[in-house]
Amino acid sequence: MYLFVRSLLYRETNFRKNDWLHIIPFVLSIAELFPFYFSGAEQKLEILQIANFDFSTHISNFNEGIIGKELHYIFKAGSWAIYFYFSLKTYLTFRKNIKTDIISDYNRMFSFVRFFLLSRLIGFFLLNITTLFVHGNYLYTIILIAGNFISLVNIFLLAFEYPEMIYGNDFYSVNNNNRENLMKIVMSQNENLKLLENSKYEGNLLLDVNYKVIYFNKLAELKFSDLYGHQLKLNENFISYLDPASKANFLYYFEQSLQGKTIQVEEKFMLYDNSDFTWLLMSFTSHHAKNGDLIGVSISTTEIDAKKKMEQLQTKYLHSLDELAWNSSHTLRAPVANMLGILQLLKETDFELDASEKKMFLEHLSKEVKGLDIVINSMVRNARQELDN
16 A cells, blocks of 8 residues: 555655565564464364354454464554555655646546545455454455455556556656656755745745746735736746846846856836836846756845835935035035125225225125025025925
8 A cells, every 4th residue: 555655656666775674564474474374274174164154253263373363453453554654644745745736637646546545544444343343244244345345446446547547658648748847846846945935035936947937926926917917827938928128138137047147136117007117126046956957047026116215315315415515616605705705895904985885885795695595595495395306
């Protein structure tokens, strides 16, 4: 049961290095049953005669080996339960690592394995119910036939409903290369996918070398829909939905990352509904399997609209400072220089100014002060308008 499930899921045709350990229970069972094998014909004939009336007599009335019928039964049931656990664990582990929305035809195999394990479990309970509670040939025979019928159903299912699991004509057909590539990505790159899921970026997308989508998180799906009006789907060609400008930049960054370079750029995009622009910080990184094979490129994005807005405000602020400095050196300098000149004349003691001359100088000084006030108010008003904008 266990080796069948394992070889079916992992397409194994040879034993693994430690599979010889599974022979140990068989060897121990053979050794434990040696006394029965070498017992006399009288004991075996007695069992046969009683079995005509009770098929379960070898379990309920006679020891099969050295350890006694109770322990023998417990060990047999325990061994079966252990291997059923290993079989179920192998299935669940394999099932967890396979994204059936990527490799959809594994669903057929999983359906069969589930039915196979369920039928094994039902057969196990039927056999144990028979062993423990039934001691009549008629009912024992019915339950035993029912248990064996379930096993036959598995054989017929394999032969007629799932022949590809025996012969492989369909399951490993012309699509084998693509399927194996996808399986390799999903099975071998769990660390890469976990890395992307824990990425510091908001949106994460993983493409294979042929631009096919093999992973994306929810934020990447939403952002792609905002930009291109299309819902991302696994195993579709990513570049088929890009506009010419985005496609050219994407191909350049993608090829650079395939050469081992980590690309980080800031790009401005218009939303699909033309309502606004958005800025994205994008990172292109190549991913490799444990054996060194190139898997594809991850595209990680973070929206940086707030950052860009702050940069624009900083640029405006610096521009305002430059303008203020220019105004200070030109617009403000002229009235200030005029006022300094008038004050210097008024302070001169070499000649006397009559009342009309003093009045004229004071009028000029007042005019320059008013002009300076107008310039300062204008500068403050313009600065406030720029900050408001």
